[in-house]
Amino acid sequence: MVDMEVNIVISRDTIKPAADRSLLHAHQKPCNLCIFDQLIPATYVPVIFFYSIVDPNFNVPKTLVHLKTSLSHTLTHYYPFSGRIKNNLYIHDFDAGVPYLEARVECRMFELLELREIELLNRFIPFHPFRKETESPDQLPLMAFQVSVFACGGISVGISLSHKIFDMETANTFFKSWASVFRRDHKAAITSNPNICQASSTFPASDNLPQKYLAFMESMWFEEKKYVTRRFAFDAKAINTLREKAKSDLVPNPTRVETLTCFLWKHATFASRHGGTSRRASVIAQAMNLRRRLKPPMPDDSIGNLFWWATAVYNPTDEAETTYKLCDLLKLLHESLNGLEHDQFLDTLCGEEGRRVFFEYLDQLLEGMDSLDPTPEIYAFTSWVNILDEVDFGWGKPFWIGVMGKVGPAFRNLTVFVKTQRGNGIEAWVTMDEKQMSIMEKDPQFLAFASPNPRILHV
Structure with a gap:
């Protein structure tokens, strides 16, 4: 395997919903899991979006700041994703936030893709994919992000998704909403607000799951x-x-x-x-x-x-x-x-x-x-x-969409x-x-x- 340097040289952060904290606590009760959420083991699903940036005026620092602020505003509507799971029954603590890393890759994007060594892809996501997580689920974030900037243009957005709440339809809804907020497409962002409670009301969780x-x-x-x-x-x-x-x-x-x-x-x-x-x-x-x-x-x-x-x-x-x-x-x-x-x-x-x-x-x-x-x-x-x-x-x-190494x-x-x-x-x-x-x-x-x-x- 070719060694590729991916350094977390820009920042490590925790992104929280942009809404006023008192509103989060006053108006948003714990979000119940559904029975299917309860049954799925704690593990992280990976996905990596690769974008080739050809605009010579592309402003990397401004883009990185806007990615974080738009994510924060998106989490206001998707507040459960910023929380933690309690007792395999519900999500609470919506102010806990999601880990967010920014990395710099010391090569051009096409040089990475030319290698065709998919094992390298795990360096572009925050958590190891599909590992049996042994840490208490109450401590695990429900999603995490790594934005990697390549030399001479190109950005990858790698996301680790907790399978305790995310299937890929859920993830897709969130991703499209985040992208809409980033583009300042307010109409698309408003119409993509999630249906948070229907799964748990249709397929309620069990207080005493065998x-x-x-x-x-x-x-x-x-x-x-x-x-x-x-x-x-x-x-x-x-x-x-x-x-x-x-x-x-x-x-x-x-x-x-x-x-x-x-x-x-x-x-x-x-x-x-x-x-x-x-x-x-x-x-x-x-x-x-x-x-x-x-x-x-x-x-x-x-x-x-x-x-x-x-x-x-x-x-x-x-x-x-x-x-x-x-x-x-x-x-x-x-x-x-x-x-x-x-x-x-x-x-x-x-x-x-x-x-x-x-x-x-x-x-x-x-x-x-x-x-x-x-x-x-x-x-x-x-x-x-x-x-x-x-x-x-x-x-x-x-x-290109990469999955995992x-x-x-x-x-x-x-x-x-x-x-x-x-x-x-x-x-x-x-x-x-x-x-x-x-x-x-x-x-x-x-x-x-x-x-x-x-x-x-x-x-």
């Missing part, structure tokens, strides 16, 4: 292994070819993300089995945004972890492994999606009575996982494809999908066991469609 559910969720998220993260790109042609292979009578028009999800699931499982690393059953867990699936739909600006997992099991016999097709996996995934949406199942989870239904559902999941011996491998997938790329501070859309040592298999820099392709940021990854990276059937860590073009 420990078995917390332990189960932690086991689903973390498993001690030596993980690596790799970036693969799929261009439009490759995706369209795979979609044709994935079609069936049951799924006549698979989406791009569904298709790539099952393609990666298939090859990850193949690498595990044929590399001798495991003979365990393979479970897919695809993050599913609940907002638009509810009846009536919940607003997109509702904050909190309003997603759940669509799960399916792939455990073919040795004889069937070579004949199991991509369309077969798409059928499994759609059966899972349809099961969650069948007969308004999601709507039965709402309210106080819905919490009892949800616990019964979790008990079924526990029984199902216990029935699989040995414990199955779990592959999680989440898509950021239709979000994040509209975060414009007035410098244009992000030139290396996850914490215990985080399970995860794939994050984002749009490619150009064209209509998709990048897959894949975290997997190191031995398993080395097998998949050499699989010619996988490489026929996936381009490993392609060059990032600079403007």
